[in-house]
Amino acid sequence: DAKTTQPTSMDCAEGRAANLPCNHSTISGNEYVYWYRQIHSQGPQYIIHGLKNNETNEMASLIITEDRKSSTLILPHATLRDTAVYYCIVGISNTGKLIFGQGTTLQVKP
């Protein structure tokens, strides 16, 4: 019952920006967009979240369209260590549950 659609896989050259898209056309007005990543069976790691405005932190930038129906996670200078599955998640249930979809497998290549 994930409310997001992401490409199954993407490649990116090391040192280049990685742009990971996510569609969430049924997002509600008060639902945040979250991004997590999972590096090879390690525990998922929080990256960033946002509601309406674009957000940036030390790891990434999050661009949310004006209608909020899609967003893009940007890793400005991808490294080999950024190879992972990236999950776009919309909202948190009232039980605190994160609903993980299938995510995008990002392969950063030398």
Place this chain on the structure above:
Amino acid sequence: EAQVTQNPRYLITVTGKKLTVTCSQNMNHEYMSWYRQDPGLGLRQIYYSMNVEVTDKGDVPEGYKVSRKEKRNFPLILESPSPNQTSLYFCASTRQGGYNEQFFGPGTRLTVL
């Protein structure tokens, strides 16, 4: 260092032999939860706890028990493990249920023969 720890990291056991996977966090978080991850099924929530002595079922609670006697610990108990509980298990915590950033443990890979 702020972290969630799980033990053991790897476990191979046999059907019916009771086991406990421990989870501990050092961030004074109120909310803790357990997920299991299986190929093709993604991460599914097993149990969660909003605070000490408050636990509730997630999406796949059958065959599992939990307890929350202290704020920092949230053990996952398998009273009579079965092969269909072979999975990768993650514990997570956050300041409060519904808070933005959740911290995940490193995972426990369980094999039930």
